[in-house]
Amino acid sequence: AKENLLLELGITFQHGALFDSLKNWENIVFKVKNTKKLSKKDAGILALSIIKRLGLEPQILDLYPSEISGGMQKRVAIARAICGDPKILLFDEPTSGLDPVTGSLIDELIITAVKTVGGSAITITHDMASVCRIADKVILIDNKTISWSGTPKEMLKSKNSRIQEFIQSTNPKLFQ
Known part of the structure; x- marks a missing residue:
């Protein structure tokens, strides 16, 4: 039951949280390989298929996280999340x-x-430009309380002072 729950959830962490001692392909298939008992060959094939689905370069698979950029580490973390x-x-x-x-x-x-x-996806972010690009619905949590919710378009037009303050402080160009 616990293993099934793990397979139903894909997570990326703020700082990547890739295993330094594992190659990128091993990081990508880590959860699935261990819960579904995949062979090394099948796990490698799965990692390659995920990388291709996301349009990433297969050359990164045999590298360790320390051998790729921070941005590429985030991409590997996303690949791991969707595995x-x-x-x-x-x-x-x-x-x-x-x-x-x-x-x-x-x-x-x-x-x-x-x-x-x-x-479905839930994104926790302070990047308002990102919110406008990827979100269908926005929820502003302020002091442990949902203080506003709506679409990105509604957010940009909102007269809510906290919304305006947040957007102005993070990306004033969005309000223009």
């Missing part, structure tokens, strides 16, 4: 610490990942 086609994806600050170009690439990858698994 096994979970019903729910959780992205924790997926674009934090990235330049705007790489952040946009990660957003596109998230959109692709969600379409690939056909499930």
Whole structure:
């Protein structure tokens, strides 16, 4: 039962949380390989198929996380999250610490990942540009309370002072 629950949830963490001692392909299939008892060969084939589904370069598979950039580590973490086609994806600050170009690439990858698994996604972020690109619905949590919810378009038009303050402080160009 616990293993089935694990397979239904895919998570990326703010700082990647890849296993340094495992190659990227091993990181990608870690959860599925251990719960479904895949052979090394089948696990490698699965990792390659996921990388291809996301449009990533297969050369990264035989490298360790320390041998790739932070942005690429986030991509590997997304590949790991969708391995096994979970019903729910959780992205924790997926674009934090990235330049705007790489952040946009990660957003596109998230959109692709969600379409690939056909499930639902929850993204925790302070990146309002990212919110506008990837979200269907936005929920602002302030002091442990849901203080506002709506679509990204509604968010940008909102007269709610906390919404305006948050957007202005993170990305004033969104309000123009």
